Amino acid sequence: MTRDNAYWIERSNRYFLNTYSRYPAAMVEGSGCRLKDADGREYLDFLSGIAVCSLGHCYPPVVEAVCAQARKLMHVSNLYHTAPQTELAELLVTHSFADQVFLANSGAEANEAAIKLARKFGSATGRYEIISLEGSFHGRTLATVAATGQTRFHKGFEPMPEGFRAAPFGDIDALAAMIAPHTCAILVEPLQGEGGVRPLEEEYLRSIRRLCDERGLLLIFDEIQVGMGRTGTLFAYEQLGVVPDILTLAKAVGNGLPLGAMLATERVGAAFVPGDHASTFGGNPVACAAAAVTVKTMLANGFLADVREKGEHLAARLARVAAHHAHLAAGVRGRGLIQGLVLRPEAVAKGPLIVNRLFEQGILLNFAGGTTLRCLPPLVVSRAEIDTFVNVLDLVMAAV
Numbered sequence: 001m002t003r004d005n006a007y008w009i010e011r012s013n014r015y016f017l018n019t020y021s022r023y024p025a026a027m028v029e030g031s032g033c034r035l036k037d038a039d040g041r042e043y044l045d046f047l048s049g050i051a052v053c054s055l056g057h058c059y060p061p062v063v064e065a066v067c068a069q070a071r072k073l074m075h076v077s078n079l080y081h082t083a084p085q086t087e088l089a090e091l092l093v094t095h096s097f098a099d100q101v102f103l104a105n106s107g108a109e110a111n112e113a114a115i116k117l118a119r120k121f122g123s124a125t126g127r128y129e130i131i132s133l134e135g136s137f138h139g140r141t142l143a144t145v146a147a148t149g150q151t152r153f154h155k156g157f158e159p160m161p162e163g164f165r166a167a168p169f170g171d172i173d174a175l176a177a178m179i180a181p182h183t184c185a186i187l188v189e190p191l192q193g194e195g196g197v198r199p200l201e202e203e204y205l206r207s208i209r210r211l212c213d214e215r216g217l218l219l220i221f222d223e224i225q226v227g228m229g230r231t232g233t234l235f236a237y238e239q240l241g242v243v244p245d246i247l248t249l250a251k252a253v254g255n256g257l258p259l260g261a262m263l264a265t266e267r268v269g270a271a272f273v274p275g276d277h278a279s280t281f282g283g284n285p286v287a288c289a290a291a292a293v294t295v296k297t298m299l300a301n302g303f304l305a306d307v308r309e310k311g312e313h314l315a316a317r318l319a320r321v322a323a324h325h326a327h328l329a330a331g332v333r334g335r336g337l338i339q340g341l342v343l344r345p346e347a348v349a350k351g352p353l354i355v356n357r358l359f360e361q362g363i364l365l366n367f368a369g370g371t372t373l374r375c376l377p378p379l380v381v382s383r384a385e386i387d388t389f390v391n392v393l394d395l396v397m398a399a400v
């Protein structure tokens, strides 16, 4: 029997809960920005496993580090110290505002850690509420769903855990008016990814920081999607003139191995004492070995500058496509190599169709926030690959 796409799809559909609407492909191999499915079809990946494989699929130095660590030590729990964890934590602290790190396994867990730390910090003064923004996305565990400012993710799971509210996007007065004596933190993505590639204005972010300082609140940045080089600096906040108290990371940190991280200042981190928070797998040595190589590669000479230049190239090329199809496209927004082509309200129904046509043409992309074609290529994408993608997108938009 040929083990082709049809074989794997039929077999897989027998066993899984119905939580994903998947494309009709079973991926078997990846290298750089290319993927291959079980039928032998090749794809140009402009999604990177949703902002994960930033150094490209199966980046050889990461593969080597993973294999070497797997041969040495795969797991010991957090009852002991390990070298890969320590090296990664040191790298993250040395290159950020933070003094301390907690390691988890995913984005939702990194945000859970941030929520718990903010609540523990606030507990001394009776504060527990976290205000996030409408349109945000913070994860799929109950607390992170409650923090997510999109009610469609709450439906059917009510009652939501208490202590979360979402403020209108971009409205600093509305946010200020929502702050109550029991508010402990404001949680924002500096650029909303799942919400449709929506950057927050720098002045707005600075006003949020000022509000936090004036009212004694913590500022938490969720950089799970836009951190780790995606916007052209290791962390997105570096370009914004705003420094958070807590920052969460995941996705690209391990370049394909599951890992999450919460970074904090010592002042805030000191609220946690042994027993307050933990994870059996968090900071797994193999994932940390992958992450240490990933961070070092991103910090090497020229890598991030190249991301910024390629981001400008992608944005400029997308803007031309948007202008070319002005009846469908409202514009382009993003930073670095997270760029979105926003569809006009009357054309949003065409979004999934465009993504499906691109898939048929061998290009992977997705439609975010019900408004935006979201481009998240591996950060190692070449200018030629960007041009190939944009040319196909142009043809597909003409055809729909």
Ligand SMILES: Cc1ncc(COP(=O)(O)O)c(C=O)c1O
Binding pocket: 050, 106, 107, 108, 109, 111, 137, 138, 139, 140, 189, 193, 194, 222, 223, 224, 225, 250, 251
């Ligand atoms: C900004 C943001 N926060 C949190 C998450 C949740 O991460 P994970 O799926 O690893 O739990 C995501 C995932 O898309 C995200 O984009």
